Amino acid sequence: MIDSFESFIWTDRYNAFGDFEIYTLVNSDILRDAQQDYYIWTTQSDRTMIIDERIINSDIESGGHLTIRGRSLESVLDRRIIWVQTILRGNFQNAIQRLLNENIINPTISSRRIANFIFQPSTDPRITSLTIETQFTGTNLYEAIKELCQDRNLGFKIVLNANNQFVFSLYMGIDRSYSQDVNPYVVFSPGYDNIINSNYLETNRILKTAALIAGEGEGVDRRTTSIGGGSDLARRELYVDARDISSRTEDGELTNTQYIANLVSRGEQRMAEYVFVKTFEGNVETTQMFIYGTDFFIGDVVQIVNEFGLEASTRIVEIIFSNNNAGNDVIPTFSIIT
Numbered sequence: 001m002i003d004s005f006e007s008f009i010w011t012d013r014y015n016a017f018g019d020f021e022i023y024t025l026v027n028s029d030i031l032r033d034a035q036q037d038y039y040i041w042t043t044q045s046d047r048t049m050i051i052d053e054r055i056i057n058s059d060i061e062s063g064g065h066l067t068i069r070g071r072s073l074e075s076v077l078d079r080r081i082i083w084v085q086t087i088l089r090g091n092f093q094n095a096i097q098r099l100l101n102e103n104i105i106n107p108t109i110s111s112r113r114i115a116n117f118i119f120q121p122s123t124d125p126r127i128t129s130l131t132i133e134t135q136f137t138g139t140n141l142y143e144a145i146k147e148l149c150q151d152r153n154l155g156f157k158i159v160l161n162a163n164n165q166f167v168f169s170l171y172m173g174i175d176r177s178y179s180q181d182v183n184p185y186v187v188f189s190p191g192y193d194n195i196i197n198s199n200y201l202e203t204n205r206i207l208k209t210a211a212l213i214a215g216e217g218e219g220v221d222r223r224t225t226s227i228g229g230g231s232d233l234a235r236r237e238l239y240v241d242a243r244d245i246s247s248r249t250e251d252g253e254l255t256n257t258q259y260i261a262n263l264v265s266r267g268e269q270r271m272a273e274y275v276f277v278k279t280f281e282g283n284v285e286t287t288q289m290f291i292y293g294t295d296f297f298i299g300d301v302v303q304i305v306n307e308f309g310l311e312a313s314t315r316i317v318e319i320i321f322s323n324n325n326a327g328n329d330v331i332p333t334f335s336i337i338t
Helices: 028-033 073-079 092-105 141-151 256-271
Strands: 007-013 019-025 039-041 048-057 065-072 086-091 117-119 131-136 155-160 166-171 195-203 210-214 224-228 237-241 277-284 301-305 311-324 327-336
Touching: 028 065, 048 073, 065 073, 073 141, 073 155, 086 092, 092 117, 092 131, 092 141, 092 166, 131 141, 131 256, 141 155, 141 256, 210 256, 224 256, 237 256, 277 311, 301 327
Parallel strands: 117 166, 210 237
Antiparallel strands: 007 019, 007 311, 019 065, 039 048, 048 065, 086 131, 155 166, 195 277, 210 224, 277 327, 301 311, 311 327
């Protein structure tokens, strides 16, 4: 039990790994209890983190301080690559399960296996109806799954169950905004006295509107396709090197249509990283009118109305739990649905 610290920050994310940081006075007990690769958990979250960094700073006046950092269990995916050429076609969830089976759960090379790792299929029709057409070779497994999920506004998580198994699952938040009439609304607004402060950000610095995707071949013989559009100053171009996508597979030669579909999918994955960004970070009241963990959850879509007239349906992509001398805060980060 770690209950004495100067600051504690815990961040859960919808479709990326989370992280934490504890800043405390250093002593032999904390050094013993918080070692590299130990797991850490808080009652505020269903996620589990792994300690991967410890920093000790010594000061004559203030004494020694220890900073403990780590990342959530989703980060274990970063320890594997997609070992062999893998073509994913058809059902999206089955494709994610295949990536995990072949690289973590039951790989051909036994030393690549991560024990007690299981896949929990979703029955949500919003997930089971998704399809995929793409190809990977040597890609980092975490990056591949993150990009595929972010491209479809899907969340993914790994939690520890009662049997100490790593349980991977896909999920999608519930729409609680004004854009639907099925679920009760969750609204954060000065009119409801449940926004303490807020920061709004919009940026198009990284925006790309068109992409040239180059596949196999050399020089002028490279096979290419393009996606997107725009003209004049509104056109912002991106080059995607997809030479790892091959038309030659274990099952035979891909048709030109199949190969181009693989290139388009890779281009769409890269383009998803270069979008017009709108975020709304707010310190909101989450214990009275709308309670986090009861009325809304990470990944849900809620309504935001600020004092300047900005009103939007926003997805909760991040939750930060902060505890220090100033008190306890729950700070969501909202990504505006465009």
